[in-house]
Amino acid sequence: MSVKSEKAKELFKSGYNCSQAVLGVFCEELGLDFETAMKIASSFGGGMGRMREVCGTVSGMFMACGLAFSNSDNSAQNKKEQYQIVQELAQKFKDKNGSIICRELLQGVETSTAPTPSERNQTYYKKRPCVELVGDSVEIFEQYLSQHINKH
DSSP states (O other): HHHHHHHHHHHHHHTTHHHHHHHHHHGGTTTOOOOHHHHHGGGTTTTTSSOOOHHHHHHHHHHHHHHHHHOSOHHHHHHHHHHHHHHHHHHHHHHHSOOOOOHHHHHTTTTOOOOSSSOOHHHHHHHOOOOHHHHHHHHHHHHHHHHHHHTT
């Protein structure tokens, strides 16, 4: 596990949602202050507002990707390049975990889509793979970033 991966896991364990934990370890080096990053990523936990859609760790990884590899140019070429990267990152996550969908990643775990977050306790962490998924997304993006940051 990398230093960033461990830091992201600690952010998650301290109460930040999965998306915040991932974006939080990359934001400042990519030009976004931590407080703003936490606000931006706050709606994406639990598969987007606990709707169990796209995994929040993946959403956080995609947000970091936009900061690292996109620009404010709304050209088709910029979009194409960004979408190619997103699809590659998503595939790496799927290869490791089988899906990028929260409800599928939590299969077998009793979950709710009610807006009230689950209490974070030992039972929560024992039943859910979320801490490890936070680490996986950070490591996938960290590796991609180190291999491509000077090429874009």
